[in-house]
Amino acid sequence: MPRGDGRLNHDLLPGEKGPQDACGVFGVWAPGEEVAKLTYFGLYALQHRGQESAGIAVSNGSQILVFKDMGLVSQVFDETSLGSLQGHIAVGHARYSTTGASVWENAQPTFRATAHGSIALGHNGNLVNTAQLAELVAELPKENGRAPKVAATNDTDLITALLAGQRAADGEPVTVEQAAHVVLPKVQGAFSLVFMDENTLYAARDPQGIRPLVLGRLERGWVIASESAALDICGASFVREIEPGEFVAIDENGLRTSRFADAKPKGCVFEYVYLARPDTDIAGRNVYLSRVEMGRKLAAEAPAEADLVIPTPESGTPPPSATRRRPASPSAPAWSRTPTSDVRSSSRRRPSASSASG
Secondary structure, X not given: OEOOOOOEOOOOOOOOOOOOOOOEEEEEEOOOOOHHHHHHHHHHHOHHXXXXXXXXXEEOOOOEEEEEEEOXXXXXXXXXXXXXXXXXXXXXXXXXXXXXXXOHHHOOOEEEEOOOOEEEXXXXXXXXXXXXXXXXXXXXXXXXXXXXXXXXXXXXXXXXHHHHHOEOOOOOEOOHHHHHXXXXXXXXXXXXXXXXXXXXXXXEEOOOOOOOOEEEEEOOEEEXXXXXXXXXXXXXXXXXXXXXXXXXXXXXXXXXEEEOOOOOOOOOOHHHHHHOOOOOEEOOEEHHHHHHHHHHHHHHHOOOOOOOEXXXXXXXXXXXXXXXXXXXXXXXXXXXXXXXXXXXXXXXXXXXXXXXXX
């Protein structure tokens, strides 16, 4: 239920967190294109991965502008807000968490000032060593005599703070790319990251590749997204998946990749079962066909006499086509999902610009 301050009411203890596994992330580097609109369409295609909040950060080369709020992508953004987000790099995020901390402060992309400018970051996944990361944040060089403050109650802001606050051994600032190769090996758990500074788009995927992350090509740029289906809607062609343990940077000099960890693939099967769109391909397998095959194997391993097979929408719709033991057992819908267009509308916040001075 919306409140006047733009947050949502929850029957939970304040600050209680829950799973944040199924978010959608999207990034684009495309000079001359309307990157905010491309990101909007990309997030719209990824709306199934997160319905609590949405946000887009855009850079024009000199500063990063962030607009985010509670609600669906179509509720948060309109022509006016998208028109205010001008630039050539964008990062977008659609957030999902099944329990607490559904507040504006936890909406993404997160933002931090750095010694060289600023950084905006979107995260899909769930970290398992947040206590250790919080200790590392506390050890960062002090800002005005104080350790960097982590205002949000999610693990994403810890990564952002570490990337923004890294220093070399002599105390000198490092670039975001250099910071990433120091920070990412220390992060444990599931993370597919899309982030940027004023001039470069970055992406990284955890060594296990638990959550999907793909690379796409535009005529005049590049796209990074949680799922291949998001590439189609913005006219990008699929290039490949970001590999587990891989770091990608895209700027005016092109695309470059490196490794921050050895790959140890352990992808989450729930992407095929529930999380991903049916028209997405993961690890070379189409999600819809995978669900049909699951139904076929279920029928073979656990046959049952039935007059009617009723799927649970929406991810449960494909399997019944293969579970029917005989043609006389049709598959038919018995209910439909509640439309999501009426959920979590809240007060709109104006975009705020942040430059190198923070």
